[in-house]
Amino acid sequence: MNRPRTAWLFLAPALLVLGVFFVLPVIAALALSLTDYDLYALANIHNLRFVGLHNYWMLLQRPLFWSALGNTFYFVAVGVPLSIGASLGTALLLNSPLARMKPFYRTVLFAPVVTTVVAVAVIWRYLFNTKYGLVNYGLAELGLHPVDWLGDPHWAMPTIIAFAVWKNFGYNMIIFLAGLQAIPPELYEAARIDGATAPRQFWHITLPMLKPTMVMVMVLTVAGYFQLFAEPYVMTEGGPLQSTVSVLYLMYEDGFKWWNLGVASAVAFLLFGIIFAVTMLLLRLSRRGAPA
Incomplete structure (x- = not known):
């Protein structure tokens, strides 16, 4: 038996699983998007009609779709830089030789990532409640007026962004920490000998060496943040005034x-x-700007 055939035999179980549970559903969903499959077709398959690109064309003419797309881009444009900035800043602090109890802080900061989104979102919903939320209680102690965090269209999405950043930055923090630990310490020693300050070391050594890690983190974070759903579903149900309806939330409402x-x-x-x-x-x- 030759090696290529042996390799394909070992790959066959994994390829079969991917084909059945990923490729076929994707092809079926693509075919479904070209039909008017709805409740009537569920009752009787003979009611199913092929409509071509009509669904796509109608979506592009639908104001709610553009509103949801705008909300999603707003979430990504604000949330991704905040998440990456918080992740990188925390990783730099944990990587510092002055930091103590590093395993403890890594565990604590990573804990929100492994908690259930729905459960934590419910807790945040109570924390930001207008009448009896802990956040507004703190504002009242400072002499400030309470804020309708989840009922005001101007504050609902920022509140969801804050929750998403808190929930997810620990994942990128671990990736950045691994990237920082992979940078040879000799580079920093040579820079210190040459008289480079800490900001210059960060700008000319840390950031260039972290570029591959930064690109991977950015791509993963952007792709994940575009799939905003659980947060508005639990915390605001798309409101107020559809200010937190995302594209994925719109898909859920249309489908289910x-x-x-x-x-x-x-x-x-x-x-x-x-x-x-x-x-x-x-x-x-x-x-x-990368070398050829």
């Missing part, structure tokens, strides 16, 4: 509230196209 599964599939593939385009743009920008 109104049973327009063809439209929901179209939303999913539009979101996939947007994530793919943004990811390619980020990768292209990251290669700019």
